[in-house]
Amino acid sequence: MFKIKIKSKSFQTPDNTTNQVLQNLEFNIEEHDFVSIIGPSGCGKTTILRILAGFDSDFDGSLEYSPNSDNNYEKFDSLGKIGYIPQEFSLFPWLTIEKNIRFGLNIKNVPSKEQKEITTRLLNLVGMSEYRKYLPKEISGGMKQKIAICRALAINPMSNLIVMDEPFSALDAQTRNVLQQDLLNIWREQKLTIVFVTHNIDEATFLSKRVLVLTKLPAKILKEFTIEISHPRDRTNLEFNKIRKDLLGYLN
Amino acid sequence: MINQNLTKIKNEINKKSIILSLGYFSISFIVFIGFWYLFVIILQLSYQGVRVVPYPHETFESFFNLLIHEIDGYTLWNHVGASLLRVIIGLFYAFIVAVPLGIAIALNRHLDRIIKPIIELLRPIPPIAWIPFAIITFGLTTLSHAFIIFIGAFFPLVQNTYDGVRQSTKVYQDVARSLGASKPQIAIEIILPSIFPNIITGLRIATGVAWMCVIAAEMMGISGAGIGYFINYMKNIGHYSNMMAGMMMIAFVGLFINGVFLLIEKYSLKWKLGD
Numbered sequence: 001m002f003k004i005k006i007k008s009k010s011f012q013t014p015d016n017t018t019n020q021v022l023q024n025l026e027f028n029i030e031e032h033d034f035v036s037i038i039g040p041s042g043c044g045k046t047t048i049l050r051i052l053a054g055f056d057s058d059f060d061g062s063l064e065y066s067p068n069s070d071n072n073y074e075k076f077d078s079l080g081k082i083g084y085i086p087q088e089f090s091l092f093p094w095l096t097i098e099k100n101i102r103f104g105l106n107i108k109n110v111p112s113k114e115q116k117e118i119t120t121r122l123l124n125l126v127g128m129s130e131y132r133k134y135l136p137k138e139i140s141g142g143m144k145q146k147i148a149i150c151r152a153l154a155i156n157p158m159s160n161l162i163v164m165d166e167p168f169s170a171l172d173a174q175t176r177n178v179l180q181q182d183l184l185n186i187w188r189e190q191k192l193t194i195v196f197v198t199h200n201i202d203e204a205t206f207l208s209k210r211v212l213v214l215t216k217l218p219a220k221i222l223k224e225f226t227i228e229i230s231h232p233r234d235r236t237n238l239e240f241n242k243i244r245k246d247l248l249g250y251l252n
Numbered sequence: 253m254i255n256q257n258l259t260k261i262k263n264e265i266n267k268k269s270i271i272l273s274l275g276y277f278s279i280s281f282i283v284f285i286g287f288w289y290l291f292v293i294i295l296q297l298s299y300q301g302v303r304v305v306p307y308p309h310e311t312f313e314s315f316f317n318l319l320i321h322e323i324d325g326y327t328l329w330n331h332v333g334a335s336l337l338r339v340i341i342g343l344f345y346a347f348i349v350a351v352p353l354g355i356a357i358a359l360n361r362h363l364d365r366i367i368k369p370i371i372e373l374l375r376p377i378p379p380i381a382w383i384p385f386a387i388i389t390f391g392l393t394t395l396s397h398a399f400i401i402f403i404g405a406f407f408p409l410v411q412n413t414y415d416g417v418r419q420s421t422k423v424y425q426d427v428a429r430s431l432g433a434s435k436p437q438i439a440i441e442i443i444l445p446s447i448f449p450n451i452i453t454g455l456r457i458a459t460g461v462a463w464m465c466v467i468a469a470e471m472m473g474i475s476g477a478g479i480g481y482f483i484n485y486m487k488n489i490g491h492y493s494n495m496m497a498g499m500m501m502i503a504f505v506g507l508f509i510n511g512v513f514l515l516i517e518k519y520s521l522k523w524k525l526g527d
Contacts, residue, residue, distance in 0.1 A: 079430070084427060092427075104431030107428075107432045107437060
């Protein structure tokens with residue numbers, strides 16, 4: 001269980017005015033959760049994710065973790081301990097698929113044999129074992145994002161938490177649908193906990209257990225939705241469309 | 253079967269494209285030589301029959317002669333070797349100073365604001381304008397050459413490295429951090445490989461500039477050997493076909509250097525090319 005509390009987060013613009021990005025924002029992330037964060041563009045979604053991933057420690061608030069999910073929280077330095085999938089294609093282009101996945105394991109000095117086993121398991125998980133020796137430029141955008149997920153999972157993140165910043169926004173609609181389904185499968189099989197930033201309401205409705213709707217700057221949580229429809233979700237389903245409509249209503 | 257046919261077709265296409273390239277190359281060679289003859293003839297007519305510039309065949313003859321026969325104890329190879337050695341020395345020093353400096357100022361904002369203005373101030377001074385400075389400072393020595401080449405090679409190298417680090421997509425560094433990489437690990441595992449193409453480009457430009465600088469420096473008389481010295485010397489004694497042969501050698505060496513860099517790029521930047 002994670003708890004994120006942000007009393008305030010601001011940054012200085014080049015002309016030295018202080019810009020308040022986030023204010024009194026607080027939410028929990030449960031084990032095996034799938035939380036989507038949506039909101040108007042530029043509202044600080046990415047900032048929340050960067051704070052969660054530990055890139056940005058310069059905020060007033062705290063990031064806490066309860067190892068036994070028993071409400072005993074301790075301060076948590078998340079950098080290097082949870083998975084991070086950015087919006088752009090982020091595979092290191094000079095490394096092969098396999099070496100990309102092994103990057104974090106190398107950093108952590110995991111024995112080579114174990115690295116091989118982990119890589120094989122993850123490549124099988126996304127059905128890409130024959131692409132081991134390929135370079136990132138030789139595979140499609142959808143495949144790149146799958147490998148990025150493998151790379152994040154390889155370091156065995158705490159509570160299987162990975163944070164994703166609009167990971168499918170650079171993909172065409174069809175590939176995006178396939179990847180959404182793939183992600184759900186991985187999420188279920190691997191018991192992942194996912195925090196997912198998107199501006200796509202349909203995507204949030206299709207994937208998430210919970211959706212947090214943010215306000216404009218300084219961002220606060222406007223509304224929290226819990227989506228009870230079981231997976232796999234049918235986009236033509238009445239309830240699905242009602243939730244989508246509600247979310248849209250809050251966004252406008 | 254299909255594969256065999258495919259290879260056959262591929263081979264044939266390759267053969268055709270090689271023949272075609274050779275054809276174009278021959279034409280461009282003939283056009284070039286043609287213009288050269290034409291130029292010499294027109295010049296000769298306008299100088300009332302006095303011929304200054306040698307014909308291509310005379311130049312080629314001198315060129316091949318100079319490869320084998322020594323003048324004052326040196327063949328053309330020796331002169332080129334002397335120049336190249338200077339280039340390598342100067343480039344080496346420029347490389348070990350410019351690349352780390354480029355990385356440092358790109359990563360550190362304070363250093364950037366201190367060093368960048370100095371670079372911007374010195375950059376507009378052409379390397380050739382430093383030659384008199386080099387002569388009075390270091391005398392007629394190898395150090396003088398190295399200094400001129402250093403000046404010429406330094407700026408493209410520092411600029412390309414700097415740009416490389418600046419463009420070295422932040423996202424790779426973020427991902428590496430999220431995978432637990434420390435700052436030194438990021439520098440070695442992420443920044444270095446991602447700026448490698450920029451360094452190669454910088455080095456190629458720098459080598460081109462260095463090659464020009466060494467010839468200019470030799471012509472200005474910082475030495476008693478080298479291809480620039482040779483050209484100038486041949487001009488002074490009026491042996492123009494030898495002079496032109498020296499120029500031809502410069503062209504060939506330039507082509508060769510470029511080819512070497514293309515090969516380096518082809519093999520070391522496989523991940524980047526054809527993106």
